Amino acid sequence: MNKLTLWFHKLGSPEYFYRFSGKLIPWLALACTVVLGWGLYRGLFVAPPDYQQGDSYRIIFIHVPSAWMSLFIYVAMCVSGVVGIVWRIKVAEIVAMASAPIGAAFTAITLVTGALWGRPMWGSYWVWDARLTSELVLLFIYIGVIGLYQAIEDRRSAARAASILALVGLVNIPIIHFSVEWWATLHQGSTVNLMGENAIHPSMLWPLLAMALATKLFYAFNVLQRARVMLLDQESNKRWAQRAIGLDMPGSAA
Amino acid sequence: MSLPRAVLALLLRDLRLALRRRSEMLTPVLFLLMVATLFPLGLGPDRDLLVSIAPGVIWVISLLACMLSLSLMFYADLEDGTLDQLIISRWPLPVLALAKVGAHWLVSGLPVVLVAPVVAVAYGLSSETIGVMALSLLLGTPILSSIGAIGVSLSVGLRRGGMFLSLLVLPLYVPVIIFATAAVTASLEGFSPAASLYLLAAMLVLAVTTAPFAIAAGLRISVS
Amino acid sequence: MMKPLGQPASIATPSGPRKTLLQVHSLFFQRNQLTILENVQLTLDAGEVVLIRGENGSGKSTLIRLLTGLVPAQEPFEVSLDGERFDPGDPRCQVQFQYLGHNLGLKDNLTCAENLKFYADFLGRRADVTVQGALNACGLDGYQYSEAGRLSAGQRKRLALARLLLCPARIWFLDEPYSNLDAEGITLVDRLLQRHISEDGRALMTSHGTFVPQVSNHRELEIDGWTP
Numbered sequence: 035m036n037k038l039t040l041w042f043h044k045l046g047s048p049e050y051f052y053r054f055s056g057k058l059i060p061w062l063a064l065a066c067t068v069v070l071g072w073g074l075y076r077g078l079f080v081a082p083p084d085y086q087q088g089d090s091y092r093i094i095f096i097h098v099p100s101a102w103m104s105l106f107i108y109v110a111m112c113v114s115g116v117v118g119i120v121w122r123i124k125v126a127e128i129v130a131m132a133s134a135p136i137g138a139a140f141t142a143i144t145l146v147t148g149a150l151w152g153r154p155m156w157g158s159y160w161v162w163d164a165r166l167t168s169e170l171v172l173l174f175i176y177i178g179v180i181g182l183y184q185a186i187e188d189r190r191s192a193a194r195a196a197s198i199l200a201l202v203g204l205v206n207i208p209i210i211h212f213s214v215e216w217w218a219t220l221h222q223g224s225t226v227n228l229m230g231e232n233a234i235h236p237s238m239l240w241p242l243l244a245m246a247l248a249t250k251l252f253y254a255f256n257v258l259q260r261a262r263v264m265l266l267d268q269e270s271n272k273r274w275a276q277r278a279i280g281l282d283m284p285g286s287a288a
Numbered sequence: 289m290s291l292p293r294a295v296l297a298l299l300l301r302d303l304r305l306a307l308r309r310r311s312e313m314l315t316p317v318l319f320l321l322m323v324a325t326l327f328p329l330g331l332g333p334d335r336d337l338l339v340s341i342a343p344g345v346i347w348v349i350s351l352l353a354c355m356l357s358l359s360l361m362f363y364a365d366l367e368d369g370t371l372d373q374l375i376i377s378r379w380p381l382p383v384l385a386l387a388k389v390g391a392h393w394l395v396s397g398l399p400v401v402l403v404a405p406v407v408a409v410a411y412g413l414s415s416e417t418i419g420v421m422a423l424s425l426l427l428g429t430p431i432l433s434s435i436g437a438i439g440v441s442l443s444v445g446l447r448r449g450g451m452f453l454s455l456l457v458l459p460l461y462v463p464v465i466i467f468a469t470a471a472v473t474a475s476l477e478g479f480s481p482a483a484s485l486y487l488l489a490a491m492l493v494l495a496v497t498t499a500p501f502a503i504a505a506g507l508r509i510s511v512s
Numbered sequence: 513m514m515k516p517l518g519q520p521a522s523i524a525t526p527s528g529p530r531k532t533l534l535q536v537h538s539l540f541f542q543r544n545q546l547t548i549l550e551n552v553q554l555t556l557d558a559g560e561v562v563l564i565r566g567e568n569g570s571g572k573s574t575l576i577r578l579l580t581g582l583v584p585a586q587e588p589f590e591v592s593l594d595g596e597r598f599d600p601g602d603p604r605c606q607v608q609f610q611y612l613g614h615n616l617g618l619k620d621n622l623t624c625a626e627n628l629k630f631y632a633d634f635l636g637r638r639a640d641v642t643v644q645g646a647l648n649a650c651g652l653d654g655y656q657y658s659e660a661g662r663l664s665a666g667q668r669k670r671l672a673l674a675r676l677l678l679c680p681a682r683i684w685f686l687d688e689p690y691s692n693l694d695a696e697g698i699t700l701v702d703r704l705l706q707r708h709i710s711e712d713g714r715a716l717m718t719s720h721g722t723f724v725p726q727v728s729n730h731r732e733l734e735i736d737g738w739t740p
Contacts, residue, residue: 119505122586174459181455185446188543190586195442195509199456202438202502206460209491213463220470271546297633301622308621369615376580376611377635378603512583 046123048265049274055258062255066248073244081238090154097147099245100140101165104172105207107137107253111179112204115197125265127193130200131183132260136253138176144169164218168211175203189268294379295387302391305364312360316353317399323349324407335412342411343472346421347428347465349407350400354429355457357396358436359450361388362507366444371511381507382500389430389437389503397429413476420475420485424468427488434499435460441506463491534579534598534683534714539589541574548574552589554733556683556716559709561727564718566735572718573614575735576685579716580611607636610681612689616672620661624652624671627660628678635679646674650700665692673704684708686717702726 044050077095084091111133118127148166149159160166179196186192234242269275306313327345328338365371365388374384404425408418439456446452471484539552548571556562566572577583579591581600591598598605618627628643641649647656650670655663660671669692676684689701705715706727717725724730 171459171462174455178456178459181452182442185443185452191509191512195506198502198505198509199438199442202435202460205498206463209463210459213466217466217470220473294634297630301619301626301630304626305619305621364619367615368619369613369617370619372580372582372611372613372615373617373631373635375582376600376606376609378606379634380603508584512577 046121046125048125048269048272049278051125052262052265052274052278055262059255059258059262062251062258066251066255069244069251070248073241073248077238077241077245081241082235087155090151093147093151095241095245097144097151098242099249100144100147101169102246103249103253104137104141104144104169106250107133107140108172108176108200108204108207110253110257111137112197112200115193115200119194119197124190124268125261127190127197128261128264128268129257130197131193132257132264133253134176134180134183134196134200136256136260138173138180140249140253141169141173141176145173162218164215167218168214171210171214172207175200175207179203291379291383294377295383298374298384298387299391302388303394306391306395312357313395313399316357316396317403319353319356320349320400320403320407323352324410328411338411339413339476342408342413343417343421343469343476346404346407346411347424347469347472350404350425350429351432351461351465353400354397354432355436355454355461357392358433358440358457359444359453361392361437361440362444362510363440366510371507375508375511381504385437385441385503385507386496386500389433389500392437393430393433397433401425401429417472417475420481421472423485424471424481424488427485427492428464428468431464431488431492431495432461434495434503435464438499438502438506441503441510444507445510464488467491534716535592536579536589539575539578539585540587541571541578541583542586543574549578554716556714558714559712559729561705561709561715561717561725561730563725563730563732564716564735565732566718566720568720570735572720572735573687576611576687576716576718577613580609580685581606582611608681609683609685610635610676610679611685611687612672612676613687616668617675618660618668618671621659623657623659624663624674625656627671628674631675632678637678638680641678643678646678647671649677650674651696666694666697669693670697670700673701676708677704682713684713684715684717686715688719689717690719690721690723698723699726 045054073095078092081092083089111130114126114130114133117123118130145166148169152161152163152166153159179200182199183192183196186195266275266278324346327341331337331341362371365374375381377384401422405418405422408421413421436453436457439453439460443452443456467484467488471481471488474481474484534556536552536554539549540547541549552575554562564572564575574583578585578589579600591600593605593608600606600609617631619630622630624647625643628646632643637643644653644656647653650673652667652670652674655667660668663671669689673689676686684705690698693701702725705725708715709727709729724732
């Protein structure tokens with residue numbers, strides 16, 4: 035086994051994952067704060083107003099990275115879920131399930147910011163635009179995954195069932211997206227290309243990329259933090275977990 | 289012993305059980321007829337309006353009718369232990385799952401396909417459009433059954449599984465309703481419905497070939 | 513958590529060298545973070561009935577369901593069958609065993625004969641037993657056209673036992689076969705077991721009661737409940 039596979043094996047051990055992620059989280063959080071601060075400042079205050087949309091376009095610095103994250107996290111959840119299902123690795127199951135609420139939150143943010151932007155752009159908060167509708171369906175799928183995970187009592191069965199549902203959703207998402215695009219063109223929907231056809235000006239591009247990076251860092255430290263808590267909860271009768279929270283009772287199950 | 293014989297035994301058993309409980313079998317059809325009656329009552333009997341909403345309305349009601357009967361698909365088998373016997377039998381579970389889906393479609397999907405054209409007549413659709421509607425239902429309802437069965441397999445062990453089911457499967461039904469109604473609408477407006485129907489057929493192939501594996505995985509989790 | 517009574521289970525087998533049919537090693541199971549089964553070892557020899565005793569919730573049913581593959585193993589454990597690996601998910605192993613659980617696998621809306629006919633078609637039927645013969649042997653003659661839903665709990669159990677008689681298997685996994693049965697039904701279980709082991713079959717069964725299977729060759733294992 036080479037070093038990388040060995041490291042992945044180690045990462046599958048709850049105790050190692052807990053210690054490793056504990057060291058990583060502060061740095062990720064710090065990096066996220068710096069990049070997020072810079073991106074928001076450049077995007078909301080420094081970048082010039084759009085010649086058509088004025089200042090209202092600035093919501094793209096939230097909206098677009100969130101939309102990217104809604105799909106990115108979904109794929110990450112599925113990858114982690116597959117690892118959990120195939121190799122029965124508890125840490126992977128937990129990371130998958132820890133991802134779902136974060137992904138759902140980004141999807142919700144995408145929808146809300148889209149609606150807020152739609153008001154000045156289209157004159158109404160909601161239009162049946164292909165992308166917004168796809169995002170809405172994605173949110174429903176996220177809610178299904180989270181709901182299924184919460185509904186099943188045994189945590190491991192719950193994670194496996196929810197991962198399977200997520201995978202079924204993954205196969206469906208491109209089909210859903212394609213079908214909704216198809217549907218929008220059929221009904222001559224008011225599809226507005228949010229990013230515009232033309233090359234985006236660097237003064238807007240850099241803050242946008244910074245926000246894209248910041249949201250990924252945000253996801254990374256959040257998912258690790260959530261996974262650590264879930265792991266502690268599910269392994270609460272293991273000695274390592276009790277040691278980790280300073281509760282080393284003699285005679286407890288190893 | 290052979291797999292075809294075992295699958296046939298399972299299929300015939302499910303059909304026989306359905307015949308013994310005819311009221312369950314009739315529920316989706318009655319649901320379709322009754323809800324389809326409510327729309328003209330709510331919107332008024334304007335012929336043009338009814339024609340224009342017919343593709344969407346009939347399809348949405350059919351979809352809900354199929355979904356309502358879904359929750360019964362594995363419930364009894366889980367409760368009485370038959371599911372245990374299916375899983376530990378030597379036969380591949382995805383094939384058995386497909387047989388269950390097939391039986392369910394014959395019992396609850398096919399009657400809807402047969403009755404929907406009657407509703408379409410009442411909504412004033414032309415015979416040609418009704419033909420497209422029937423074809424779209426024939427292609428679409430088995431997709432609903434197969435995708436729905438995945439949701440059932442995952443939620444069958446839950447209390448309130450029935451309520452929950454709609455949350456799991458409705459988002460996955462989006463493409464079916466889009467392509468199916470697009471086909472009917474195209475026919476209504478004098479265009480060729482072929483493109484949508486082909487896409488629907490492609491989805492049917494995809495659903496029937498891949499869903500059984502997800503159903504099997506879901507059932508294994510539900511019994512454990 | 514599981515202690516064989518007296519000596520280790522594999523040594524307690526009477527009579528000379530016999531081929532070991534089923535051998536289980538270091539089985540472990542957790543549910544909701546509680547360790548239910550730990551380091552379970554057991555063997556099941558040719559022509560032998562092994563009875564697992566234990567209180568409610570001690571993990572007897574889970575043990576059986578783990579061996580049938582209905583409950584997936586959380587940590588790999590070894591089961592061997594005649595020296596070869598026994599994988600309950602493998603069709604070649606699945607034809608070897610039959611499982612009778614708390615839920616009997618019967619359809620209320622089908623008649624007794626239809627219920628058995630289904631399993632005969634689905635699982636296979638022994639050449640020397642007919643559906644009617646199995647019903648008669650289990651004291652259900654005259655009930656072949658009755659719906660299973662109209663039978664009493666004991667009669668339903670008999671119908672499920674008739675399935676064991678009808679479908680071929682070398683190993684029986686029986687979860688509480690004596691429950692719901694009257695005295696006559698209990699002797700029926702014993703008769704079926706005796707017949708099964710006399711054909712070199714084997715049975716692993718559970719019981720929380722005090723029944724002792726009246727068969728020529730049986731052993732008992734005690735399983736401790738998990739105590740917090």
